[in-house]
Every structure is written in structure tokens, then in C-alpha cells.
Amino acid sequence: MSIVLKPALIILNSLRYAYKFILIGILILIPLAVTMYYLVVELNKGYDFAYDERTGVEYNLALHAVMTAMDEHRRLVVLGDGQAKAAESEVDQKIADMDKINLKLGSKLEASEDWEKLKQHWAEVKASETLSSEQSGYEHTFLLQEGAALISHIGDTSKLILDPDLDSYYLMDATVIRLPLLAKQIGDLRDRGKQLTDKKAISREDLTDLTSQATEIQIGVNAIASGYSIIVKENPPLKANLEQPLEQFRKDVDKFLFALQEGFITYGEVTGTYDQYAEASRTAINATNNLYLTDAKQLGELLQSRQSYFSQVKWFVISIVVVLVVIVCYMFIGFYSSIMRAIRLLLHSTTEVSKGRLQTRMPIDTRDEMKSAAESFNHMVSEMRSLIGASSRNAEQAAGTSARLADIAKHSTESNALLSTSIQETATGTNAQLQSTIDSAKAMNEMATGIGRIAETTGSALQVSLESADHAEEGKLALNRVVSQMEAIQQSVNGTTQSIGMLNDLTKQVGQMAEFIKGLANKSNILALNASIEAVRAGEHGRGFVVVANETRKLAEMSGSSADGIADLLDQIQSTSERSFQAMNQVQQEVQLGGQTVQDAGLTFQLILSSTRSIASQMQEISAAAEQMSASSEQVSATIQQIADIAKGSSEQVDQMNDMSSRNLAAMKELSEQADMLKNLSHSLQQQIDNFTTG
Template sequence: MKIGSKFTFFKNLSVFKKIVIILVISALGLGLVGMEGITSVNKIAKGEEIIYEEQLIPNQLFGELRSLDAKLDIYSLEILLSESAQKEEVLGKLIATAEEVDKLQGEIDRLRLHPNIQEKYEMYKQKNSKIGEVAKKMIGLSFENKNGEAFTSYLEEVKPLRDEVNNALTDIQALNAENAEFIYKADKTIAKKTSVFLTTIMILSLLVSLLVGIVVARSIVQPIRQLQGFLSEVENGDFTVEGTYKSKDEVGKLTSSFNSMIGGVRSIIKTMSETSEQLAASSQELSASAEESTRASEHISSTIQELSDGSKNQLQSVDNSNLVIVDMSTSTERISKSTDHVLTNAQETSHLSKEGKESINKVSTQMKSINQTVTSLVEAFKGLKERTDEIGNITSVITGIADQTNLLALNAAIEAARAGEQGKGFAVVAGEVRKLAEQSAQSADQISKLIKVIQVDTQQTMNTVTSASSEVNEGLVVVQDAGTIFNNIEGSITEVVTQIDEVANLVNSLASGMGQVTQSINGVKEIADETAASSESISSATEEQLASMEEIASSAQVLAKNAETLQLLISNFKV
């Protein structure tokens, strides 16, 4: 289908359907914007939920797990270094710490972990279970005062397993950080694409709505203004005008009815002009006949006969004119009905425009709801940032404990040096304790760095969500602008309704004018009837011929005057 044929198809649509097309285009654009905005916000919220539940909380628990494992090592070594009286007390602390580890593992087991992290965690649990078995053996040797064998068991069995466990926890935290970074980048990409998509859809919707609105307004207003100008010319007596708008819509039908009405009136005026000329000629002939009858009474009979024939012809012409006027009145009534129909459709269109305005208000309310949701998401990120700050404080405490342990190990080494040869084993134990303290400090430092990375990612995500909130506010402004456009369309439609109402009033005025023309024709008919009656009286009473001739001459003058008046009225019309 060619572009011209498509435009003709649109032009032939009714005004109601054209307005519906504008409303549908605007509703589709707004629906796409709202749906895409809601979908994107849900995706971002889902990503942040995954970061919180699968990365942040597990990392916090794994950090606590590393701290408890370090305490278990410290208590195990402390049992080896303590006197028999203190071993029971330290063992109680070790058992309590082991219970905390079991409780913490239970919490981690209930979490939804990433598959690769779950695999590392299962390996950790297996190694940790082996550490428990070996540690029981080592503690049993210590309680039997076999500290040398117990320490050898620690170095050869416990320490390698503990290193593997620590490495597994380090890998888990690193994987969590990588997964969080991946989700953050994905959310950032979604936010960027959504921003571009929403901006594009809003611009396209506005452009298409404005273009279609302008086309519809021009297709309605221009023909109406043309008809208004033509009616002004008709009011001044110019019946040569003709509407040029061709369409199958209400305005096109109104233009066609207007052209038909003007054509009918033009035919009537031409007929009336010809009839008035005939009437003037007949009156002149009648006057001449009366004068001739006065001078020559012998010609009275023939003159009266001619006058009677002329009166009959005149009466027939008046009857024909009266029929044409009746047809014209019927056409005027049809035009009035068509105008009323167009006025009704325009009022319905105005009602639809108001409904479109209400739809815009509903979409604006939905956009405000989305804005409130994004604001709540920002508040949730603020709470997330506070939790990461608390974790940072915990790592600081762990670092302090490691420093104190390192200091105790240093003091133990000094005491071992003082003990001489007997304190060598004790010095080795003190060195291992110092190494464990250093490892704990390093682990706490790594946790602190990971927390800082998560804090930075959380802040960037919060900034992205804040930006999305700003874009939603901009979308809200665009929706309000669309509402303003609908207000303008409603004003234009109201103006169209007013103009159509004016056309209806002009048509009613034309119908009233046709009534006056009908009265004039009836007056002419009465005069013709009087003329015929006078002719019959003269024929039946020749003895009163002279007096009757005077009356005929007087009637002929009145008839000529009426004919001149009618011609003067008709000359005001341009056909």
C-alpha cells in the first residue's frame, strides 16, 4: 500500500476513530515506559537481594568462622603450654568455641550458596571434621603429659589441615567478592540500558502523539473554518461558493451536504429570477393592454383573454416555485440533522479526551509509586552499609586479639629462652602461637579489605538506584507534559464543538429564510389569483369595461412594482 493511499484511509476515518488512535498511541507509549521501569527496578532489587543473602551474609559468617578456628588453635596450643590445673579450664573454653563453630556452620548450612562456593564449603567441613578428630588425639596426649608427642601431632597433622581450612575460607570469601562484583556490573548494565530505552520510548511516543494530533486537528479544523468562511459569503448573498474537502468522515459529509444545499438554493434563485422577469413582462403587457382597452374598447375581449392566459401561466410558475422552495426546505432540514449528528460525535470525542486525561493521571500515580519503591531501596542500601561498618569494627577487634596473642607468644619465647635447654620445646610452641597470631591478623586484614570492596560496591549500587530514582522523576515530568497536551487537545475539540454549533445555527437561519421566501411566493400567488379573478369579472361584465380597465391598470402597476421588488431582492444573490 502506498503512502498516499494510507493517508487517504486515515483521512476517511471518523473523528471518533482518529481521537481513539491518538489515545491508543499515547497509552502504548506510557505502558511501555511503566512496564520497563517496573521490570528494571525488580531486576536490580533481585540482584541486590542476591548480593545481601548470598555474598554479604555468608562473608560475614565465614569471617566469624575463621576467627573461631583461630581461637580453637590458640586454645589447643594453650592446653599444651598450660599446667595440669589450668588444662581443664582451657579445655572448657575450647569446647565452648567448638560449639560456637558448630552453631555457625548450622547457620551457613541454611543459607543459599553459589554452587562453586558450596563446593569449597563442603571441602572445609570435611577438613574441619578431620581437625576435630586429630585435635582430640593431641589433647589426649597433652592430658597424659606427653606434650612433646602432642606438639608433634599438632605440627604434622593439625597445622597442615588448619592451613587447608584457612585457604578454603579465603577462597570462599574471594569467590563471594567476585560474584558480588559480577552482579553489580550486571545491575549497572541493566540500569544503563533501561535509561536509554525509557528515554527513547518517551521521545518517540511524544513525537508520534504530537504528529498524529496535529494531523487530526488540521483535518477537523481546516474544513470547518472553510465552511465557516463560505457561510459568511452566503450570508452576504454569494451562492457560488463550493466546499473542496473530500472525505468520508463527519466533516466530509457535512461539506458534501453544504454543497448540495448551496446547489439547491442556487437553482431556486435562478428559477425565481426567471419567474420575476416573466412577471415583470406580464405586468408590462397587462398595463399596455389596459391602456389599449381604454383607447379601443373593441379590443377588450381579446385583451382580457390574453391577460387571463398570462395570469394562468404566472400562477403555474408560482406553483412550480413553491414546490422548489418546499424541496429546498426539506434539504435544509436534512443538513440540520447532519449537523446535529456531527455535533453529537464531537461531544463524544470531547468525552473520550477527558477519559484519556484521566488515564494520564492514573499513569502519573503509578510512576509516583515506582519512585517511592526506589526510595525505599535506597534506604535499604543505607542499612546494608551500616552492617558492613559493623563487620569492619569486628575485624578490628580480631586484629587486636591477634596482636595481644602475638605479644603473649613473644613473652613466652623470652621465658623459654631464660629456661635454657628445658624451654626449647616451649619456645617452639610460642613461635607457632606467634605465627597463628600473625595469620589471624592477616586474615582480619583481608576481611577488612573485602568489607571495604563491598562497601564501595554497595555505595556505587546505591548511586545507581538514586540515578534510577531521578530518571523515574523525569518520567513523571514527561507524563505530566503528556497530560498538558491532552488538555490542549480537549480545548481544540471544545472549539470544534462550538464551531459546529455555529454551523447548526446558520443552517437554522437559512431554514428561516426559506420560510420567508415561501411567504413571498405565496404573496405572488395571491396576486396572480386576484389578477385571474379580475380577468374573469371583466369577461363576464363587459358593461363595466371601462371601470374594470382602470382597476386592471391599477393592479398591473402594483404587480409591476412587486416584480421590481422581487428582482431587486434576487439581484442581491450571486449565483
């Protein structure tokens, strides 16, 4: 999925949010505009289709009026009636009216050329005064055929013949094809009846032709009636307007066919008078023309209604789309404002936290995914505040402990210095004792004086040894206190290390929460993409949801970006905690080393105390020996030799005590330096923690 979304992410991540929304809005509006364009084009096609059909009906109405006038002129010419000239003037008037219609619609309907031919033919018929009535009837028949052909042509060019609705189609079929043909056929039979009446005889061919034409007329009437039944079924309101003209048409045509049967076909000869037959044909033609006018009027109204419908639908769709676009833009701007406000709040909150102000809280005033993000952020800050507070308290304890350790180390250093001075004095006294013992061995004559000096020196050495033992005891107690303080410091450092480790673990947990938020954003993005796919499959019904799904996907991507920002901040905090953890580990190691050094110093003091006690004991023996020498001179030589040996051993032991005291002093100085370093580290940790404001 990441590979599929990579191009989109590259493009979107390179843009600011305003441009992201503009880009997405354009991508949404383009298919909407294309769909709107094609919908309007289709509605315009329907509108233009109905308009073209209306122009065909208008043209055919005028042309039908011309044909009706020509048929009347033919009837009068065949009858030899003197009113033919008046009918001729009527035809010229209808042609003049037709010229106006042709001037307006002829080129569009591709009818101008045929109309000019029809006019030319009429002019020739009108100018031919030598034609007999029969020949004139034939010419009129050709004129009417040309007119019928032109009506049919208009049906093609105006797309009437392609009408999609059944009601208007059968009205078109009646006006364009059947009714003009029926009027011509009835007129032809009317003129044929005049010819047969004049001949007073009917041949077999004439009878067959009359029967065939009568059958075609009957078929045409039945077809028109069948078509009208479909019209009424599809559009019941038309029944009221069509029922009476249709019934009159059928009744008058039936009368004409009955007159044709009775006058020419049934008996195979002419019966009755032509006037009755001519009247029946005229009535049938009038009924046919009346039905034509009614059908043409209803067809025109249907086409006008259809044209109005397409126009209304087009403007309705445009209005709805415009309103929806305005609403979508309004909601889009509102959504953008909401997102930008949430981002600004998040940036402000994270900036405040980065400055160490852990009392910062992100306000929660929405119910969307940003509410969960804000709650997680506030929970994270609360946890960090608790951790930093605990770390601050631990740092303060570490600083206090370090200060106490430094004081103890300072006092221990001073005590060791005093001890070193005492040991040096003891060494000096012991050397003097050794020199006196040697002098006593060399000058036995001065034994009394030497014994007295030895007694005095031994008493002084005993006093010094006792003082050294007391000082060594005090040093041991001080070292014990130092060991206890070092153990307390080590426990405090261990607690601080554990706290920093817990802080590091909690920051990792917060990082996992940020990863969870990021994963949730990715899943929301996948769900938005699936919703967009399903909405596209739903077509028109899912178009609106595509917008919501894409916006949801953008919101999920922005939540993922915010989670990445939180993860980066947590990485910085975790890095700082890790450095603090490493520093505390180093402090812990230094404290352990100082504790070990103090323990070594304690062992050294133990040895010094043992040696000092041994010296005190030996000095007591020397004092006893000196008293014995005063009482028993016989043992002087052996006692002096013993004193010399003891004095030599004492000198060596004092030298060892001096060395151990020097090493102990150096160790205490190092302990003091380590305590100062621990104190500085505690202060540094305290300063870092003080950068965070928890209250």
C-alpha cells in the same frame, strides 16, 4: 453529558485553536512529565541502592583485610613466634589503607566512630607489652569481634542486608555475616587448641564448648553451601567462579573439623601434635578468606551490573520519552496544521457561498471526518444551486407574466375609457331623444317634422347602440383574455410559491443534516471520552491512545462548531426564503384579488352587453314605430306615449351603463396598479436570486 462537559466547553470555546492545542498539549505533558519524574526517581533509587551496596562491599573488603592481618598477628602472638612484629607492621599497613577508605566512605556509612574505636583498641593491644600470649589472644578475639560487628553494621548502613535479589542476597549473607564469623570461630578454636595442648588436659566444659563451636561451624558451612545452591540456581553463570573456591572451602573446613574431632573431642583428651592442628586451621582460614574474596568480587560485579542496568534503563527511558515527545509534538503540529487548513478551506467556501457564488466547492483531500463534512457541504451547495436556479427561472416567468398582465391591464383601461366615452355619447343621444318625444307630445302639429326628426334620431341612436354593442362585445372578449391571463399569472405565482416552499423545506433538510453532523460530532466526542477512560484504565499500554482519543474529541468538538456555523448560515438562507415565500403569498393574494376584480368586471360587461343589446332591440322597435307613424297617423298619440316611456327607460339604462362603465374603469385602474405591484415584486425577487451565482 452536556453538564459534565460544560466547564471544558466554556474554557475551550473562549480560546483560539492555537491556544486550545497548547492547553491540551500542556495537560498531556504534565502527567507524562510527572510519570517520567517518578520513573526516573525510582530508577535513581535502584541505582543509588546498588551504589550504596557497592560502597559497603568496598568498605568491608578493606576491613576484612585488616581482620585477616589481625588474625594472623594473633596466631603468631599465641605461638610466641618472632614474626609477630612483621605481622604487626602488616596490620598497621592494612589499617593505613583502611583509613583512606574510611575517609572516603566512613561518614556515608556511619562507620567512622566504630572504626576509630577499633583502631584505638588495636593501639592499646599493640602498646601492651606486659600481656601474656593468652591475654593477647583474648584481646585479639575482641578486636575480631568488633571488626565482625562493624562488617555487620556496614551491611545495615549500606543496605546490603536489604538486597532484593536472591543471588546477591546470599553472596551478601556469606560476606557480611557467615564467612567473617567462621574465620573468627576457626581462629578461636585454633588458639583454644594451643591452650589445651599446653595444659595436656580437657575438662568436660572444654569438651562441651569445643563440640558446640564445631557444630556452629558445621552449621555455618552447610548454610553457606545451601545459599550457594540458590545462587547457582538463580544465576547459573556464577557457578564457574564459585564452584572451585566453595569446594576447597568445604574440603579444608572439613579437614579442620576432623582434626578438631581427632585431636580433642573424640577421645576426650589431647592427641596428636598442635602443628598438624594449627596447619589445618590455617588452611581452613585461608580457604575461608579466599572464598570471602571470591564472594565479595562476585557481589561487587553483580552490584556493578545492577547499577549499570539501572543507569542504562534510566537513559533508555529518557531517550524513548524524549523521542516520543518529539514525535507527539511533530504529529501534534501536523494535526493542528491539518485542522487549521480544513477550517480555512471551510471558512473560504462558506464566505464564497455567503456572497452568492454557488459554484464554490470545498476540496476533499483527506480521509477523516472533514471529508464527510466537505461532501455534505458540497452536496448542500449543489442542492441550493439547483433550488436557486429553479427559483430564478420561476422568478423570470413571474416577471414576464407580470409584464404581460400590466400590458393587458393597460389595454383594458384604454378600452374601458373608449367604452365610457361611447356610453356618455349614448346617454347624450338618449336625453335628446327624450326631449324630442316630449316636444312631439306637446306639439302634435309638428308631428310630421317631429316624426322625421325622431326617425333620424332613432337611426342615429340605433347606429350608436349597435356600435356600443360591438364595443361591449370587444370589452367582454378583452376581459375574458384578462381573466385567462390572471389565471395563468395565478398558476405561475402558485408554482413560484411552491418552489420557494420547496426551497424552504430543503433548507430545513440541510439544517437537519447539519444537526446530524452536530449529533455525529457529539457522539464522536462521547466515544473519544470513553476511549480516554478505557485508555486510563489500561495504564501504560493505553497512554498513547489517550492522546489520540483527546485529539479525536477535539476534532469532534470542532466538527460540531462547524455544523453550528452551517446551521447559522442555513438559518439566514431559510429566513430569506421565508420572506420571499411571504412576499409570493402576498403577490398570490393580490393576483387572486385582481382575478376576482376582473371576473366582477366581466360580469359588469356582461350586464352592459345585455343592456346594449336590449337598447339596440328597442331602438329597432322605435324605428319601426316611426315608420308606422309615417304610415298611420291614427296611432301617433299612442306611439308617442310609448316612445316617451321607452325613451325614459332608455335614459335610465344609459345612466346605469355610465355608472357601471365608471366602476369598470376604476376596477381596471386598480388591476393595472396590482399588476405593476406584481411586476415590482417579481423584479425584487429576481434581484435577490441574482445575488446567487450558479454558473
